Amino acid sequence: MLDRLSLRTRLVLGVVVVAAIGLVIADVATYTSLRSFLFDRVDKTLNSAHPSIEQAVFQGGPGPNPLQALAAIVPGDCIQVRRLNGQILGSRCIAPFPGVATAPPPRLPKTISLPAKPNAGDGDRVHYLTVPATSGGDRYRVRASIEPRARNYILIISAPLGSVDSTLDRLLVVELLVTVSVLAGLAALGLWVVRLGLRPLREIEATAGSIAAGDLTQRVARADEKTEVGRLGLALNAMLGYIQSAFEAQEASERRLRRFVADASHELRTPLAAVRAYAELFERGADRRPEDLARAMGGIGRESERMSLLVEDLLLLARLDEGRPLDREPVALEQVVGEAVETAQAVEPERPIEFSAEHAVVLGDRERLRQVVDNLLANVRAHTPPATPVRVGVSLDDGDVLLQVEDRGPGLSDEQLAQVFERFYRADPSRSRESGGVGLGLSIVAAVAAAHGGSASARSAPNKGAVFQVSLPLYEES
Numbered sequence: 383m384l385d386r387l388s389l390r391t392r393l394v395l396g397v398v399v400v401a402a403i404g405l406v407i408a409d410v411a412t413y414t415s416l417r418s419f420l421f422d423r424v425d426k427t428l429n430s431a432h433p434s435i436e437q438a439v440f441q442g443g444p445g446p447n448p449l450q451a452l453a454a455i456v457p458g459d460c461i462q463v464r465r466l467n468g469q470i471l472g473s474r475c476i477a478p479f480p481g482v483a484t485a486p487p488p489r490l491p492k493t494i495s496l497p498a499k500p501n502a503g504d505g506d507r508v509h510y511l512t513v514p515a516t517s518g519g520d521r522y523r524v525r526a527s528i529e530p531r532a533r534n535y536i537l538i539i540s541a542p543l544g545s546v547d548s549t550l551d552r553l554l555v556v557e558l559l560v561t562v563s564v565l566a567g568l569a570a571l572g573l574w575v576v577r578l579g580l581r582p583l584r585e586i587e588a589t590a591g592s593i594a595a596g597d598l599t600q601r602v603a604r605a606d607e608k609t610e611v612g613r614l615g616l617a618l619n620a621m622l623g624y625i626q627s628a629f630e631a632q633e634a635s636e637r638r639l640r641r642f643v644a645d646a647s648h649e650l651r652t653p654l655a656a657v658r659a660y661a662e663l664f665e666r667g668a669d670r671r672p673e674d675l676a677r678a679m680g681g682i683g684r685e686s687e688r689m690s691l692l693v694e695d696l697l698l699l700a701r702l703d704e705g706r707p708l709d710r711e712p713v714a715l716e717q718v719v720g721e722a723v724e725t726a727q728a729v730e731p732e733r734p735i736e737f738s739a740e741h742a743v744v745l746g747d748r749e750r751l752r753q754v755v756d757n758l759l760a761n762v763r764a765h766t767p768p769a770t771p772v773r774v775g776v777s778l779d780d781g782d783v784l785l786q787v788e789d790r791g792p793g794l795s796d797e798q799l800a801q802v803f804e805r806f807y808r809a810d811p812s813r814s815r816e817s818g819g820v821g822l823g824l825s826i827v828a829a830v831a832a833a834h835g836g837s838a839s840a841r842s843a844p845n846k847g848a849v850f851q852v853s854l855p856l857y858e859e860s
Contacts, residue, residue: 488522766791
């Protein structure tokens with residue numbers, strides 16, 4: 383049942399119920415305490431009147447005649463004398479004022495149980511009880527005792543409880559009104575406080591609804607770390623930031639993947655089309671013409687080799703993306719770079735290459751590190767004129783090994799620098815695939831560097847050349 387109620391209703395209901403229990407307990411305690419106090423006061427009044435009544439009744443022997451003399455002693459009380467067997471010797475209710483009728487007498491039980499032993503200071507065996515009146519709704523407080531002077535008689539003194547009952551009734555009405563008023567005020571105040579306290583939750587609910595609708599930029603406003611709901615809002619904002627970043631990264635990854643597939647398909651389509659064309663040339667009779675046959679076979683071989691290189695590069699990137707481990711052995715990086723520089727000088731003798739290196743050992747795959755240097759130098763050959771000077775260096779920097787390849791070519795713009803390590807990206811789209819490659823060289827550089835625990839970066843300015851840098855952890859030789 384409570385599960386169907388809102389949190390606000392349950393909180394207010396809980397506060398009201400707890401307050402109601404506390405108020406009822408306080409009301410019962412107050413009522414009981416006052417009732418006990420008033421009855422004690424009546425009992426003390428009966429005790430204080432007892433000696434005079436006892437003297438007046440038993441001075442000349444028990445009987446109804448002495449009761450007439452008590453009018454000035456106990457106005458408003460009722461007096462009765464009984465034998466121990468219950469026989470009534472005399473009864474009288476005294477009017478509180480002359481000319482005023484007395485209240486209905488008490489309905490006394492025929493047998494009154496008295497204690498077996500004395501329980502009063504003067505040795506009386508006394509018993510107190512509350513009885514109703516013979517008619518109407520009044521009640522009496524009764525004191526019954528066996529008198530030391532006449533042990534065969536019971537003296538009964540009773541006082542009306544009209545004023546006591548009236549006081550208790552007024553108290554009950556006041557307690558009821560106060561309890562209802564306090565509960566109503568507490569419910570209203572609790573509703574206002576809970577509504578005010580749950581306002582951030584409503585804002586969180588609205589924010590969650592907007593996010594569910596697809597707006598990941600929404601955040602919880604006025605999130606205060608001093609409150610529980612505020613800390614919840616801060617945690618939700620942090621979680622939403624992570625989710626938004628993850629979605630953006632996923633969307634970017636999906637875009638890169640779609641472009642990668644499209645570019646890979648496009649790159650493979652060209653050599654496949656060339657192979658198909660050479661095959662058609664063969665079917666059209668090139669096998670009977672030696673010069674056409676040689677051209678067809680040579681073209682098929684070149685395009686097949688080109689596809690093989692492309693597929694190998696794609697497989698390498700796929701393995702690196704999956705986190706497959708590379709060979710790990712100490713490698714003197716300056717030797718690997720020196721070999722790559724010699725090869726580059728042999729390929730382009732007219733290009734001046736300046737090489738400087740410190741002794742630096744890294745833990746990694748020698749073949750992949752050599753591929754990194756070859757790709758950087760191939761990138762220089764593809765995007766700078768043949769006579770453009772190049773400077774290659776290996777240096778140590780605070781526990782890292784820095785490999786730098788710097789050229790004096792046309793440089794790169796900021797937009798090109800942001801995408802230069804992406805797959806199938808060409809800084810100059812107009813360059814042919816024959817001279818410009820397919821755009822995987824620098825992607826392999828960045829992937830291999832990351833697989834070795836390092837990173838690749840580039841800096842440049844238009845017409846001021848470009849600097850490509852690979853940072854790798856230094857291996858401490860023992």
